[in-house]
Amino acid sequence: MGCGRRGRLLAPHRRRQFPLWEGIRVSGSIEYTGTDSAETEPAGTGSTRTESAGTVLVTGGAGFIGRAVVDAALGRGWAVRVLDSLRRDVHGDEQPLPEGVELVRGDVTSLDDVRSALVGVDVVCHQAAKVGLGVDFADAPDYVASNVLGTSVVLAAMTELSVARLVMASSMVVYGEGRYRGAGGAIQPPPRRVEDLEAGAFEPVDPTTGLSLEPLLVHEDADLDPRNVYAVTKLAQENLASAWTIATGGSAAALRYHNVYGPGMPQNTPYAGVASLFRSALERGEAPRVYEDGGQRRDFVHVRDVAGANLAAIDWTADHPRSFRAFNVGSGVVHTVGDLADRLSRYTGGAAPVTTGQYRLGDVRHITASSARIHAELGWRASVDFEDGMREFATAPLRAAVR
Numbered sequence: 001m002g003c004g005r006r007g008r009l010l011a012p013h014r015r016r017q018f019p020l021w022e023g024i025r026v027s028g029s030i031e032y033t034g035t036d037s038a039e040t041e042p043a044g045t046g047s048t049r050t051e052s053a054g055t056v057l058v059t060g061g062a063g064f065i066g067r068a069v070v071d072a073a074l075g076r077g078w079a080v081r082v083l084d085s086l087r088r089d090v091h092g093d094e095q096p097l098p099e100g101v102e103l104v105r106g107d108v109t110s111l112d113d114v115r116s117a118l119v120g121v122d123v124v125c126h127q128a129a130k131v132g133l134g135v136d137f138a139d140a141p142d143y144v145a146s147n148v149l150g151t152s153v154v155l156a157a158m159t160e161l162s163v164a165r166l167v168m169a170s171s172m173v174v175y176g177e178g179r180y181r182g183a184g185g186a187i188q189p190p191p192r193r194v195e196d197l198e199a200g201a202f203e204p205v206d207p208t209t210g211l212s213l214e215p216l217l218v219h220e221d222a223d224l225d226p227r228n229v230y231a232v233t234k235l236a237q238e239n240l241a242s243a244w245t246i247a248t249g250g251s252a253a254a255l256r257y258h259n260v261y262g263p264g265m266p267q268n269t270p271y272a273g274v275a276s277l278f279r280s281a282l283e284r285g286e287a288p289r290v291y292e293d294g295g296q297r298r299d300f301v302h303v304r305d306v307a308g309a310n311l312a313a314i315d316w317t318a319d320h321p322r323s324f325r326a327f328n329v330g331s332g333v334v335h336t337v338g339d340l341a342d343r344l345s346r347y348t349g350g351a352a353p354v355t356t357g358q359y360r361l362g363d364v365r366h367i368t369a370s371s372a373r374i375h376a377e378l379g380w381r382a383s384v385d386f387e388d389g390m391r392e393f394a395t396a397p398l399r400a401a402v403r
């Protein structure tokens with residue numbers, strides 16, 4: 001049962017009543033979708049547990065990943081409420097949320113909005129964030145407000161309303177350049193030098209020997225090394241969640257997603273992921289432009305699998321009070337950015353990719369995670385094969401363009 005609020009009250013406990021939906025625009029029916037019917041099992045769940053008859057609040061539930069989480073939660077019998085500000089810089093004219101899902105249009109930085117959205121909630125799945133690399137450093141206050149202040153407000157309101165279970169979206173960006181094997185063993189190299197990038201020498205080298213390094217899979221216990229503002233805020237979100245579990249006895253799982261792709265990805269905005277940028281180029285009849293030499297190693301994980309990982313983590317929080325745990329979420333199969341461009345060109349029948357040799361400062365060369373922990377502890381494993389996922393994604397609808 002999704003019963004975080006019953007019998008597991010946080011101390012010190014302050015319960016206040018808030019008028020439901022006061023001052024908040026709510027659309028959609030307040031009727032719940034069949035609470036006990038687990039008609040569709042989301043892909044990649046891997047969990048044998050059946051959780052039912054609870055209410056989950058999905059912050060950012062109108063977004064790319066949030067919508068997939070909403071669908072997966074409905075399929076597992078959860079009543080679903082969404083808190084989303086529908087940011088103008090990420091949303092165009094879009095499909096409404098599924099029938100029976102309550103939408104609270106509000107901001108995670110507003111205590112009143114979050115309090116209202118939390119009434120009657122058992123578990124929070126916190127996806128809302130300002131995402132991507134942004135345009136320039138002037139974006140920093142906006143990242144910090146949405147992601148760091150926003151998470152602190154969500155946690156404060158959860159404490160006040162005795163909601164003790166959190167799953168939050170984190171990212172592989174917390175690891176920085178990833179992990180490599182050099183002459184002296186495993187190392188995390190410093191940022192690549194501009195002179196090397198200018199010369200087309202893209203592979204990180206061992207700072208002591210100057211020789212090439214062998215990329216390894218990153219485990220959750222690796223040193224964290226956020227290298228841009230977005231990454232700093234994702235790590236701060238994790239740190240806040242961890243501090244909250246210590247202070248309140250709550251349970252928090254941080255899911256460090258790899259590169260997520262799939263239907264509903266945002267189109268060509270400064271915040272879109274590389275898969276969506278390539279897709280958008282192909283739709284315009286242009287070739288995907290691949291930075292560096294296309295050899296950057298990544299793990300592309302399908303959005304339905306990521307949603308399944310969230311459901312498995314929601315189950316985990318029911319049994320792990322006073323715990324914070326981070327889990328990598330990847331497909332477990334390494335590909336390159338060049339592979340991605342190649343498959344999307346092939347499956348759309350579009351122009352062949354162009355490898356530009358250009359680079360972006362702050363980009364990491366290789367980052368691939370081990371998803372062994374989430375498989376061992378949560379029973380989750382990705383189920384969408386890269387070729388199948390790319391074939392589907394090549395023609396799947398993207399999120400409406402921002403006006």
Ligand SMILES: NC(=O)c1ccc[n+]([C@@H]2O[C@H](COP(=O)([O-])OP(=O)(O)OC[C@H]3O[C@@H](n4cnc5c(N)ncnc54)[C@H](O)[C@@H]3O)[C@@H](O)[C@H]2O)c1
Nearest residue numbers: 060062063064065085086087107108128129169171257260
């Ligand atoms: N897409 C990826 O590859 C990826 C990878 C790693 C981590 N993540 C994380 O996954 C989560 C979801 O990302 P996404 O790709 O679906 O992004 P998205 O932009 O599609 O969705 C984010 C949603 O949050 C909402 N939002 C933003 N700021 C808000 C605020 N202050 N208050 C309320 N709502 C707000 C937006 O309106 C949007 O609907 C984020 O936390 C992101 O950091 C995404």
